[in-house]
Amino acid sequence: MTEAASKFDPMALALAEAAKAAAVGEVPVGAVLVEGASGKVLASAHNRVEELADPTAHAEMLAIRAAAGRLGLKRLTGADLYVTLEPCPMCATAISFARLRRLYFGAYDPKGGGVDHGPRIFQQPTCHHRPEVIGGLRESEAGLLLRGFFEARRKDRAREMERDSAIHCRDMEAWTWER
Ligand SMILES: [Zn+2]
16 A cells, blocks of 8 residues: 555545535535545545535535445444535534434534534434534635635626626617617
């Protein structure tokens, strides 16, 4: 085994998945499911909400579905999930349903998160399985990807609005001139 392989870092793979999402215009979130004991990758995924027109196609949901489907198991006991952003309430619930052993996440999400923020799913009495949670793993890298993505999107929107208003003004001029 090479040194690189022996030092395999699942969060690096999750960050690479997040970068893939950004490249195709998806919110850059990546997730990797690993068999805790062996470190074997069970599934990796990135957000595909836009591509699949599926509001539930978050990286975590896709990774859990892929691994459970491939293994033919409804519970992934002993598996650890690495995700670049604090999971939302939907994904946190799916993590609990899947009985994952551990959740590692990168950036915190005060607006949309459901683990350390919002409904704090794992702390609810209705939550029957609480994974061990380690937040803030390579947080700055995950955050940088997200910030870069949203900044670019804001700039695109501003440019679009500028273009719209320019078109509108030209139409107005044409209309005035025709009269
Ligand atoms: Zn989610």
